[in-house]
Amino acid sequence: MYDAIVVGGRCAGASTALLLARQGHRVLVVDRSSFPSDVISTHFLWPHGMSYLNRWGLLDQVTAVTPTHTVIDIVNDGIPLSGSVPTSLLREHFRDLHGDDSGVVQSYASVRRRVLDQILVEAAAKAGAEVRTHCTVRELITEDGRVVGVRGRAADGQEFEERARIVVGADGRNSFVARTLDLPRFDERPRCTFAYWSYWSGFDPGRGQIHRRGRLGCAVVPTNFGQNMVLVWGPSEWAREFRADVPGNVQRALDFVSPELGELVRTQGTREERIYGTLDQSGFLRPLHGPGWVLVGDAESAKDQCTAIGMTHAFRDAELASAALHRWLTGESSLDEAMAAYEGRRRSQNSAAYYDYVCTLSEMRPYRHDELQLFVALRGNQEETDRFIATHADIAPVSEFFQASNLFLLNDAAKESSAGYSVFDDFAATSRTYQQNLFA
Amino acid sequence: MPHQGAETVTSTDLHQRDDGELIEAILDAAGRGDVETMAREAAEVSEMTRNWATHIPWDDLATLDASGADGELARVVADLTEMWEPAHLRNPVDPDEEYALDKNAYDFYRPAGRDLLARTEDFYDWVQARRRTETWQYSRVLEAAPDSVAEITNDLGKRTRGINFNSQDYLSFNTHPAIREAAVRAMRDYGPHSAGSPMVLGNTRISDELEVALGELVGLEHVTLFPTGWSAGFGAIVGLVRQSDHVVIDRLAHSCLQQGARAATRNVVRYEHLNVEAVRQHLADIRSHDSRNGILVVTDGLFSVDADWPDLVTLQRVCREHDATLLVDVAHDLGSMGPGGTGVLGMQNLLGEIDIVMGAFSKTFCSNGGFVASRSPALKQYVKMFSNSHFFSNALSPVQTAVVREAARIIRSPEGDELRARLFTAIHALRDELTGRGLTCMGEPSPIVPLLIGNEKLARTANRLLFDRGVLAFMVEFPVTPTGSSRFRLQVQAGHRPEEAREAARIIEGAIADSRAYLSSAFGSAAR
Ligand SMILES: Cc1cc2nc3c(=O)[nH]c(=O)nc-3n(C[C@H](O)[C@H](O)[C@H](O)COP(=O)(O)OP(=O)(O)OC[C@H]3O[C@@H](n4cnc5c(N)ncnc54)[C@H](O)[C@@H]3O)c2cc1C
Numbered sequence: 014m015y016d017a018i019v020v021g022g023r024c025a026g027a028s029t030a031l032l033l034a035r036q037g038h039r040v041l042v043v044d045r046s047s048f049p050s051d052v053i054s055t056h057f058l059w060p061h062g063m064s065y066l067n068r069w070g071l072l073d074q075v076t077a078v079t080p081t082h083t084v085i086d087i088v089n090d091g092i093p094l095s096g097s098v099p100t101s102l103l104r105e106h107f108r109d110l111h112g113d114d115s116g117v118v119q120s121y122a123s124v125r126r127r128v129l130d131q132i133l134v135e136a137a138a139k140a141g142a143e144v145r146t147h148c149t150v151r152e153l154i155t156e157d158g159r160v161v162g163v164r165g166r167a168a169d170g171q172e173f174e175e176r177a178r179i180v181v182g183a184d185g186r187n188s189f190v191a192r193t194l195d196l197p198r199f200d201e202r203p204r205c206t207f208a209y210w211s212y213w214s215g216f217d218p219g220r221g222q223i224h225r226r227g228r229l230g231c232a233v234v235p236t237n238f239g240q241n242m243v244l245v246w247g248p249s250e251w252a253r254e255f256r257a258d259v260p261g262n263v264q265r266a267l268d269f270v271s272p273e274l275g276e277l278v279r280t281q282g283t284r285e286e287r288i289y290g291t292l293d294q295s296g297f298l299r300p301l302h303g304p305g306w307v308l309v310g311d312a313e314s315a316k317d318q319c320t321a322i323g324m325t326h327a328f329r330d331a332e333l334a335s336a337a338l339h340r341w342l343t344g345e346s347s348l349d350e351a352m353a354a355y356e357g358r359r360r361s362q363n364s365a366a367y368y369d370y371v372c373t374l375s376e377m378r379p380y381r382h383d384e385l386q387l388f389v390a391l392r393g394n395q396e397e398t399d400r401f402i403a404t405h406a407d408i409a410p411v412s413e414f415f416q417a418s419n420l421f422l423l424n425d426a427a428k429e430s431s432a433g434y435s436v437f438d439d440f441a442a443t444s445r446t447y448q449q450n451l452f453a
Numbered sequence: 454m455p456h457q458g459a460e461t462v463t464s465t466d467l468h469q470r471d472d473g474e475l476i477e478a479i480l481d482a483a484g485r486g487d488v489e490t491m492a493r494e495a496a497e498v499s500e501m502t503r504n505w506a507t508h509i510p511w512d513d514l515a516t517l518d519a520s521g522a523d524g525e526l527a528r529v530v531a532d533l534t535e536m537w538e539p540a541h542l543r544n545p546v547d548p549d550e551e552y553a554l555d556k557n558a559y560d561f562y563r564p565a566g567r568d569l570l571a572r573t574e575d576f577y578d579w580v581q582a583r584r585r586t587e588t589w590q591y592s593r594v595l596e597a598a599p600d601s602v603a604e605i606t607n608d609l610g611k612r613t614r615g616i617n618f619n620s621q622d623y624l625s626f627n628t629h630p631a632i633r634e635a636a637v638r639a640m641r642d643y644g645p646h647s648a649g650s651p652m653v654l655g656n657t658r659i660s661d662e663l664e665v666a667l668g669e670l671v672g673l674e675h676v677t678l679f680p681t682g683w684s685a686g687f688g689a690i691v692g693l694v695r696q697s698d699h700v701v702i703d704r705l706a707h708s709c710l711q712q713g714a715r716a717a718t719r720n721v722v723r724y725e726h727l728n729v730e731a732v733r734q735h736l737a738d739i740r741s742h743d744s745r746n747g748i749l750v751v752t753d754g755l756f757s758v759d760a761d762w763p764d765l766v767t768l769q770r771v772c773r774e775h776d777a778t779l780l781v782d783v784a785h786d787l788g789s790m791g792p793g794g795t796g797v798l799g800m801q802n803l804l805g806e807i808d809i810v811m812g813a814f815s816k817t818f819c820s821n822g823g824f825v826a827s828r829s830p831a832l833k834q835y836v837k838m839f840s841n842s843h844f845f846s847n848a849l850s851p852v853q854t855a856v857v858r859e860a861a862r863i864i865r866s867p868e869g870d871e872l873r874a875r876l877f878t879a880i881h882a883l884r885d886e887l888t889g890r891g892l893t894c895m896g897e898p899s900p901i902v903p904l905l906i907g908n909e910k911l912a913r914t915a916n917r918l919l920f921d922r923g924v925l926a927f928m929v930e931f932p933v934t935p936t937g938s939s940r941f942r943l944q945v946q947a948g949h950r951p952e953e954a955r956e957a958a959r960i961i962e963g964a965i966a967d968s969r970a971y972l973s974s975a976f977g978s979a980a981r
Pocket of ligand 1: 053148312
């Protein structure tokens with residue numbers, strides 16, 4: 014009999030297991046994959062994601078093999094902004110969410126999942142959790158309507174059965190636990206992006222860059238093994254045409270969104286792996302908990318990759334859920350109280366506003382005139398640029414940046430005008446061309 | 454260390470097909486019932502996708518029943534199709550509704566193009582979508598004098614009758630005989646009278662009397678009247694503050710104050726709502742590099758969409774410590790709460806103690822108009838001359854002035870205490886019933902009861918239902934509130950019976966629950 018069985022052993026699962034085990038609870042974590050291995054993700058970690066790793070004492074292992082930076086470039090229709098997330102906002106974020114602000118770092122990184130998830134799984138084992146990989150849960154054991162354990166098949170092909178006081182579903186977007194419990198999906202946002210990416214060596218982009226033009230985006234971030242993760246994305250309704258020639262269209266998209274990056278990749282880049290992609294990224298929420306079970310990570314809420322936040326959110330869930338479970342397991346609170354606290358955080362106004370922000374962004378509508386003007390107004394206003402980046406990454410609340418009095422002040426404080434940016438020359442005509450599928 | 458150097462990179466074939474192509478091939482084979490080919494194609498699917506799409510039996514496709522008899526094949530096809538076909542193309546939604554619910558007004562704040570007329574069209578398209586979907590909360594009109602119940606028409610011409618939390622008439626003066634009588638008398642004595650600026654000959658004897666009455670109410674004897682509350686707030690700031698001065702303003706202060714600050718100077722600091730400590734820091738900051746220029750600190754008394762108020766005792770002290778001047782907007786609390794109707798100032802024992810007080814008559818005093826008050830005759834003359842919204846506006850009319858004067862009289866009389874007692878009975882009934890039903894009322898008991906919703910879509914949908922179910926409430930969303938923190942602003946009147954308030958709360962709860970179900974939304978409304 015375990016205190017907790019965690020199904021899924023990556024960002025959400027291994028972290029939850031690690032935190033519970035460190036607090037002295039008996040934890041079993043099972044994952045059908047073997048490690049090290051990859052999973053779909055472009056694996057960018059914003060500073061709060063890195064801060065979680067630091068809080069758990071794992072950051073050094075990651076940074077020993079992964080390049081990190083603090084300043085990031087964000088270029089929208091040729092309007093460049095650069096900035097970093099201020100420590101003060103990071104601290105506030107952790108205080109608000111977790112009640113303590115230790116361990117914040119300002120750096121970001123792109124960490125291959127084969128690297129990161131292995132570190133997490135090893136740390137969970139070291140903390141005392143029992144880790145079984147290549148081990149698939151195929152059934153939930155329920156008694157009197159309550160989940161009390163799992164059955165499945167282990168690496169050696171043997172069937173196994175284990176019981177616990179709680180089963181944690183950390184098994185990703187396509188969660189087995191959620192499917193088996195027949196959980197509904199809430200707040201569905203079907204519009205989303207398609208994303209294609211791979212790994213290139215042979216050039217140095219300096220630091221992370223995110224570009225947008227029209228309905229397309231691209232990004233490059235230095236990652237492990239001396240390579241760069243290069244990603245393009247666009248509205249999912251363009252995916253069919255994109256798929257007609259994936260390598261050609263990756264290059265076409267790069268050339269369109271950022272001719273400089275396109276040129277760099279074409280002339281100096283060597284692709285090291287096949288191209289990966291998906292368009293299955295629509296947003297939804299699931300019920301968070303029920304009798305004998307609780308969900309964390311993508312299993313409880315999946316959304317588009319366009320703000321590169323899912324792993325960091327999985328870490329957040331791990332801290333919130335393990336703290337709640339700890340209170341219950343030690344008898345400090347009832348399970349209902351503990352879960353209500355977790356739910357309060359996860360289904361709050363701030364989360365709703367950020368969810369809306371991501372889902373709306375993932376429709377990949379061309380930036381409107383006023384949005385682009387806002388980017389112009391931010392130029393030279395470092396404090397607000399940094400706050401915008403923090404807002405985009407779900408570190409500062411959406412409601413604090415996108416507030417009328419703030420936006421008016423930004424306008425008034427603008428140092429630059431739109432005169433220098435060609436996108437404003439004939440904006441209406443440019444917007445119309447943006448609506449055409451580049452790959453048709 | 455398991456991961457150092459490039460040698461740990463698994464060598465995948467560069468020219469392997471991407472997963473999309475493979476899934477297409479698998480689906481193709483599935484259509485022919487060819488499970489062998491399905492399995493062969495699946496073997497090439499990347500580790501990335503296998504570890505992610507864990508619900509697809511990638512390794513067991515060959516064992517599927519090709520006849521489809523057990524439904525397994527169909528399930529796999531459905532799951533794979535989800536990974537292949539854009540979700541919104543599979544489940545189309547009503548485009549009007551999607552458009553109406555997904556945008557907000559600020560999206561149209563900076564339209565493109567040099568044709569000022571033509572570029573308003575995009576916004577209008579959106580307004581039309583909001584109207585068609587009956588989610589446009591603005592520009593409703595009354596069919597008769599509003600009371601605790603009102604009959605209104607929305608801007609599509611649809612009529613309804615409902616318990617009215619949509620009017621701001623906190624002491625129900627609109628139907629008060631003495632108020633109506635005062636209006637009639639002024640009309641008889643002075644006529645409609647629109648004779649220009651108060652700086653010339655716009656004012657009457659009643660204006661002087663009103664200034665005295667207001668001076669007594671707030672304990673600051675030098676009062677200037679303005680034709681609207683908005684112009685009083687705007688005018689007070691632009692009248693006093695010059696370009697090298699500073700304004701330190703609560704980030705949620707009323708629009709007229711924010712706009713006044715922007716118009717007066719570029720040195721505007723917005724501080725965290727109600728945070729006096731933040732004000733202290735900003736003031737120290739400013740004073741550390743600027744000892745020459747003025748600083749105006751600006752706040753509301755009762756905040757009109759949050760129903761809370763600052764610690765004005767400390768705030769005024771902090772201002773004095775830094776040679777800053779405090780301006781408080783008492784539009785919503787003066788007359789409707791506090792001892793003798795003295796509002797938040799009286800509740801904090803600050804009558805006569807605040808540097809500058811401004812207010813508006815439209816909430817409790819049953820008329821247009823506003824005022825600025827202080828202890829300084831010099832400030833009064835200065836504001837009259839340099840607040841353009843005073844000098845260059847037509848004066849408050851005699852009828853309006855007389856109504857406000859009579860309202861001020863009642864507010865300070867025992868009848869005023871009685872009306873406020875009735876008002877607060879209704880307020881408590883409403884708040885208790887809403888809270889008892891698990892909803893979140895923000896702020897403190899006051900004539901404004903903000904009912905927190907959060908998500909705009911939920912608020913817009915609930916608003917549509919409320920209109921049909923007989924509760925009139927104003928839904929506030931961005932830009933009035935920050936993105937993602939929309940709410941209903943319920944404005945209570947002395948004329949509301951407690952039972953009416955409870956009935957309204959029941960209807961509101963039902964509308965919110967039904968909207969949440971309609972949108973299938975799991976979000977609650979806790980702040981963080
Ligand atoms: C295209 C794309 C790009 C992305 N880019 C980023 C990015 O740049 N940054 C970022 O932060 N996020 C990104 N994300 C999101 C991120 O990848 C996810 O949010 C994150 O992987 C979620 O972690 P998790 O632990 O909840 O689930 P997963 O990482 O999906 O892990 C779930 C685990 O559960 C296991 N499992 C499933 N079923 C069973 C079972 N029955 N028995 C045992 N084990 C089981 C699986 O094998 C798997 O290992 C991206 C997502 C996509 C689709």
